[in-house]
Amino acid sequence: MFMVDFIVSAKNLNHYFGKQILKSQILFNINLQIKHGEIVTMTGPSGSGKTTLLSLIGGLRSVQKGSLKFLNQELYGASNDRLVQIRRHIGYIFQSHNLLNFLTARQNVQISLELDNNISKWEAQKKAEAMLDAVKLGNRINYYPCELSGGQKQRVAIARALVNHPKLVLADEPTAALDSKSGRDIVNLMQLLAKEQNCAILMVTHDTRILDISDRIIHIEDGRLVKEVC
Numbered sequence: 281m282f283m284v285d286f287i288v289s290a291k292n293l294n295h296y297f298g299k300q301i302l303k304s305q306i307l308f309n310i311n312l313q314i315k316h317g318e319i320v321t322m323t324g325p326s327g328s329g330k331t332t333l334l335s336l337i338g339g340l341r342s343v344q345k346g347s348l349k350f351l352n353q354e355l356y357g358a359s360n361d362r363l364v365q366i367r368r369h370i371g372y373i374f375q376s377h378n379l380l381n382f383l384t385a386r387q388n389v390q391i392s393l394e395l396d397n398n399i400s401k402w403e404a405q406k407k408a409e410a411m412l413d414a415v416k417l418g419n420r421i422n423y424y425p426c427e428l429s430g431g432q433k434q435r436v437a438i439a440r441a442l443v444n445h446p447k448l449v450l451a452d453e454p455t456a457a458l459d460s461k462s463g464r465d466i467v468n469l470m471q472l473l474a475k476e477q478n479c480a481i482l483m484v485t486h487d488t489r490i491l492d493i494s495d496r497i498i499h500i501e502d503g504r505l506v507k508e509v510c
């Protein structure tokens with residue numbers, strides 16, 4: 281049977297912002313491969329290009345130069361429709377959870393399922409509830425974000441990211457707004473759920489206390505991947 285080796289494979293990936301004399305290069309010849317189910321942490325100083333790289337891998341920006349493959353599909357030159365399809369296989373967790381304040385925890389998780397037309401509202405509701413149960417918020421499903429703590433909101437964001445059983449989760453400083461205990465709980469939960477679903481994680485963090493969940497740590501400086509820490 282044909283096996284896809286890597287979930288993400290970047291080769292000589294370059295990226296620029298600005299035009300003409302204002303054009304500046306942000307990423308330089310990035311080579312990176314991520315395996316199925318692997319947890320990779322990316323560290324690096326502010327402005328080194330971490331979020332830019334994450335957004336390219338997530339199909340949220342167009343690839344300008346070099347090759348970037350997601351599940352063996354080339355993103356360079358991919359149509360918008362193709363990028364939308366690819367995004368369905370990816371879960372996103374941001375620093376500030378980005379929950380919709382006028383929706384309950386369940387509805388916030390449910391809408392990411394309802395983007396998939398093949399699922400009934402009833403089924404989406406049941407799956408959203410099961411996922412919230414998995415992140416230990418079964419007793420908070422009808423709460424609005426303003427009624428939840430920072431850690432609980434981030435757990436809703438994890439439930440929303442994982443409910444579609446994505447192949448990859450991209451997490452941009454998921455613990456930045458949390459105290460150390462809540463931050464630890466969040467990454468433990470991400471690790472557990474990802475291992476259960478064989479979902480790879482690429483996580484950007486400045487938080488050195490959570491590096492131990494990583495299978496591999498990569499470091500970026502001035503737009504270049506400089507070393508693999510382990």
Ligand SMILES: Nc1ncnc2c1ncn2[C@@H]1O[C@H](COP(=O)(O)OP(=O)(O)OP(=O)(O)O)[C@@H](O)[C@H]1O
Pocket residue numbers: 297298306324325326327328329330331332333
């Ligand atoms: N839309 C944009 N237009 C122009 N320059 C940008 C844009 N987005 C980011 N940059 C620049 O690209 C560089 C890399 O930014 P990026 O957000 O990827 O860094 P980062 O490593 O994620 O930083 P931080 O840790 O502070 O979030 C920075 O110099 C930033 O100013």
